[in-house]
Amino acid sequence: MESDKIEKLIEKYFEATTTVAEETLLRDYFSQDKVADRLEQYAPMFRYFAKEKEERFTKPVVVPKTGLSGRIWYSWAATAAIVLLLVGVYFNTSSSADTLQDAYTQKEIAAAQEALSLLSVNFSKGAEQVAYLKEFERNTNRFLDNGEK
DSSP: OHHHHHHHHHHHHHTTOOOHHHHHHHHHHHHSSOOOGGGGGGHHHHHHHHHHHTOOOOSOOOOOOOSHHHHHHHHHHHHHHHHHHHHHHHHHHHHTTSOHHHHSOHHHHHHHHHHHHHHHHHHHHHHHHHHHHHHHHHHHHHHHHHHHO
């Protein structure tokens, strides 16, 4: 009879629905030498929990000071971030100081301008087509809305 009750408590224990009193009952049952054969497999686990519950941490805990040393670290980190930002800005602006004439020939610049001009014309044509599509969609929706009424 008692082993049936213990089995139900073990099921509740593994479902994490036991109370503290029920867990104490389980620990007490498995700390005995006389445990039902079909429950013997759970005995080492509960004995381990009982043994480990008594273990205490005895070493001293060192808490680092966060006063002045923390502020000093924070100020050094902020200074390093500012220096990195300034170095990045310097190298970014110094590399873009070259003019296009220094980097490319006149022939290459003219070819790029022509390609961009063609792209612009075709893009404008595409934008006009989108306007037609929007008008078509609006009229289609108006037609469909009237048909539903």
